Amino acid sequence: MWQAIVVGLIGGAVTGISPCILPVLPLVLAVSGGSRSRPYLVVAGLVTSFAATTLLGAAALSALGLPRDTLRWVGIALLVLVGIGMLVPSFYRLLEAPFEKLPRFGSLQQKARGRGGFVVGLAMGVVYVPCAGPVLAAITVAAASDRVDARLVAMTLGFAVGAAVPLLAFAVGGNRVGERVDFFHRHDRAFRVVAGVVVLAMAAAIATNAPERIQRALPDYTAGVQEALGEKVDAPSASGSLKDCRKADPSRLSDCGAVPALAEGTWLGGGPVDPRTAGVTLVDFWAYAxxxxxxANEHVTKLYDAYRDAGLTVVGIHSPEYAFEHETANVERAMAEQGIHYPVVQDNEFVTWRNFDDRYWPARYLVDAHGAVRQIHEGEGAYAETESLVRELLTQANPHVVLPDPVEDGVQASPPAQSRNPETYLGTKRAQYYAHSPHQYRDGEVTFDETTPVDGQYSLAGTWNLGGESITAVKDARVLLAAKAKWVQLVVSGHGTVTLRRADGSEPSFDVTSDGTIDLVKQDTQIDEVLTIEASRGLSLYSFTFG
Structure with missing residues (x-):
């Protein structure tokens, strides 16, 4: 439990000094003057409001059957009312009147007259949208998934208190400066008018999402710290090898296992898309606020525009961070504003999120033409590395593809040449370098037309019986292998003959009498040619290894 509180405290403090406070900082400073207690009331109301909203907002709106973004607009309306009250004292007294009639609150209202700091903070907290750091991500995902427990509450409260400390420092500091120059005492009316204008301006800015454009233009100078904190948040173990790939070098292709399935949802801008069969695909998890x-979306969209004609598919998974992000109309509007025109599916119930065991907004999963995840990148950055790998996978999928000029700085115009083939499995469970469509390369007896592979690929010809671990020759069975290596080994089992046909016309044959390996090629100089391997009926081939 205490670990959750500490992580929440530190995560909140990091959020409180990040660019995300810009939308509310001017308002905090504007409404915090006038008394020693007012900054504390304002910040207390703010953190109370957004902590309660995080945990209870989605559940309450679901029970009421109201639109998901109702709470946000209620907060904006409250800001407008507070702003008008600061400008028009008689209207402010009208707002206070109903509360003066409540029993046992008369004396409190009398003391708080003209202040209302806590109420102002409550209104601000409803529309306060901090950065989507890993800590807050863990909180909101769990809340949206109806997994609210004592640990989640402790982390949320810790996050609220941590975020309050920097805001309070700004508020108290601003208040003390005001006291020293006696500004608020001598210009009380003028300050209230200015504060009222600021409140109304901020309400209008938040309603039109204006602060987002300011924040997008700023560097995220706390991203590294927040990412480090995110590693301390417990997450379920990933299936397959997705977990290992999360920390892999983003500049190199990795073998991360088969891409998980996408859950059903509302598709926007096209679709549906299945990354298991869509060719080279970039799966991007995001939330529009x-x-x-x-x-990150600016780079993803630029990548899609440049490479879609070359075969790249991009699919966005919109997993909402806040209640108002569940609304389809809001997502559609955000797509238009942010220039997103690739297919996006709403993942409001976080089913796809959990299938990928995702933990971050944003997060990218690069999938090859055979449905295997080859790169995972969480957070911003690594755009040039992703583009380089996209170019490499597109070339592997179609050696004759014409690629556009790179769109990110530092990307080579051509994919880096491989010094030798990677280990190549032939069974359907682990195969990934075959020059066939995933629909054709499936378990069972399949007849293939002969095609010539390139750049580390292989292709099958004739009739084969494909299984999870190996492929078994049936009739006229051949493997064509584009090999770059000094040493090429074949793992084989059964009894029969393997015949090798090389570019120089030689045709060595190998008798197979026991399970094991065959040295098809072993020489001092590296070859770069297409080998044809004929297997007699009944032989099972497992993999090629290279040296």
Missing amino acids: CINCQR
């Missing part, structure tokens, strides 16, 4: 996502 997430500033980090908005900055």
Whole structure:
């Protein structure tokens, strides 16, 4: 439990000094003057409001059957009323009147007359949208998934208190400066008018999402710290090898296992898309109010525009961070504003999120033409590395593809040449370098037309019986292998003959009498040619290894 509180405290403090406070900082400073207690009331109301909203807002609105973004607009309306009250004292007294009639609150209202700091803070907290850091991500995902427990509450409260400390420092500091110059005492009316204008301006800015454009233009100088904190948040173990790939070098292709399935949802801008069969695909998790996502989306959209004609598919998974992000109309409007025109599916119940064991907004999963995840990147950055790998996978999928000029700085115009083939499995469970469509390369007896592979690929010809671990020759069975290596080994089992046909016309044959390996090629100089391997009926081939 205490670990959750500490993580929440530190995560909140990091959020409180990040660019995300810009939308509310002017308002905090504007409404915090006039008394020593007012800054504390304002900040207390703010953190109370957004902590309660995080945990209870989605559940309450679901029970009421109201639109998901109702709470946000209620908060904006409250800001407008407070702003008008600051400008028009008689209207402010009208707002106070109903509360003066409540029993046992008369004396409190009398003391708080003209202040209302806590109420102002409550209104601000409803529309306060901090950065989508890993800590807050863990809180909101669990809340949206109806997994609210004592640990989640402790983390949320810790986050609220941590975020309050920097805001309070600004508020108290601003208040003390005001006291020293006696500004608020001598210009009380003028200050209330200015504060009222600021409140109304901020309400209008938040209603039109204006602060997002400011934040997108700023560097995220706390991203590294927040990412480090995110590692301390417990998350379920990933299935397959997705977990290992999360920390892999983003500049190199990895073998991360098969891409998980996408859950059903509302598709926007096209679709549906199945990354298991869509060819080279970039799966992007995002939420439209997430500033980090908005900055990343600019690069993802640019990548899609440049490479879609070359075969790249992009699919956005919109997993909402806040209640108002569940609304389809809001997502559609955000897509238009942010220039997103690739297919996006709403993941309001976080089913796809959990299938991928995702933890961050944004997060990218690069999938090859055979449905295997080859790169995972969480957070902003690594745009050039992703583009380089996209170019490499597109070339592997179609050696004759014409690629556009790179769109990110530092990307090579051509994919880096491989010094030798990677280990190549032939069974359907682990195969990934075959020059066939995933629909054709499936378990069972399949007849293939001969095609010539390139760049580390292989292709089958004739009739084969494909299984999870190996492929078994049936009739006229051949493997064509584009090999770059000095040493090429074949793992084989059964009894029969393997015949090798090389570019120089030689045709060595190998008798197979026991399970094991065959040295098809072993020489001092590296070859770069297409080998044809004929297997007699009944032989099972497992993999090629290279040296």
